[in-house]
Amino acid sequence: MLAGLALGVGVSVALTAPALAQAKIQIGCTATSDCASAMVAVDEGIFKKHGLDVEMTPIAINSNIPAAILSNSIQVGGPTSTVFLQAVDGGLDLVAIAGASVMNTTSNTAIAAFVRNGLTIKEPKDFVGKKVGAPGLNAFLHVLFVKWLVEKGVDPKSVNFVEVTFPTMADIIKSGGVDAVLTAEPFVTRMTNAGLGSVGARYGAELGRTDPIIFYAASRDWAEKNAAIVKKFREAIAEAAPIVNSDREKASASIAKFTKQPLELVKATPPNQSEPNLKPENLSWWIDVMSSQKMLQSKLVTAKLVLN
Incomplete structure (x- = not known):
């Protein structure tokens, strides 16, 4: 009888352990506020409430995220729409699992081409021949800037683009390593306050779009094998998003913690709008823009890009 009782207890523990784990x-994610919903979900215990043990990993350049996902050094990444689409176009089997941030009036105004001291940029054609740093070639800020140049009648090939990470922008601008950087708040305010230069163009505001900036993506294989985890992830992000959009204190604290930016500086800039719901048609504009810039070689089907 004792042996049977011990066996029963053992079976019970074996059955409940996976459920409790x-x-x-x-x-x-990169050091921006775009993944704020995940940051808040970690700090406020929302992921844990949904049965997920989540850790945020900083990625220096957004274009490195797809490779990090496929190497399994991360399971979920926050690529920009452009990085994601180009990765899929290049044959990487990635799928979007939840929305992170979208463009709106506030976030668009926060985007800028910041110009070093000694240079004056009065109009788009003044960028011709300049060396411009982007936090990831073919990433969100770069593609958006190229779109703006084209709309203003400037040939993007006349501008020399190089990669510069967000944390190193101030030093590179100060040293004159580049003429301008494509950046956003709070980096714009931080460099302005340090007297490193001035805003040359608010190109995001001029374009005035409302499309996705960043969303959460995973390998299709991982997402399909872990459908229950993806469901919990989506539920947690949906719960955290309203906090990002309405509670500046909590959102700023989480953003400052992850990005290593001063809390007061983060508080001075509203985070990008968090939108957890991502639909396939939300990617159509980006596909059109990237196709026009000859960044995509195949015809992507939006229905296959977002996990059902």
């Missing part, structure tokens, strides 16, 4: 996920 939390699924572990590494989420990789």
Whole structure:
């Protein structure tokens, strides 16, 4: 009887242990507020409430995120729409699993081409021949800037683009390593306050779009094998998003913690709008823009890009 009781207890523990164990996920994002919903979900215990053990991993350049996902050093990443689409176009089997941030009036105004001291940029054609740093070639800010140049009648090939990470922008602008950087708040305010230069163009505001900036993506294989985890992830992000959009204190604290930016500086700039719902048609504009810039070689089907 004792042996049977011991066996029963053993079976019970074996059956309940997996249910009690939390699924572990590494989420990789760059040092911006776009993944604020995940940051808040970590700090406010929302992921844990949904049975997920999540850790945020900083990624220096957004274009490195797809490779990090496929190497399994992270399971979920926050690529920009452009980085994601180009990765899929290049044959990487990635799928979007939830929305992160979208463009709106506030976020568009926060985007800028910041110009070093000694240069004056009065109009788009003044960027011709200049060396411009972007936080990831073919990433969100770069593609958006190229779109703006084209609309203003400037040939993007006349501008020399190089990669510069967000944390190193101030030093590179100060040293004159580049003439301008494509950036956003709070980096614009930080460099302005340091007397490193001035805003040359608010190109995001001039374009005035409302499309996705960043969304959460995973490998299709991982997402399909972990459907239950993806469901919990989506529920947690949906719960955290309203906090990002309405509670500046909590959102700023989480953003400052992850990005290593001063809290007061982060508080001075509203985070990008968090939108957890991502639909396939939300990617159509980006596909059109990237196709016009000859960044895509195949015809992408939007229905296959977002996990059902």
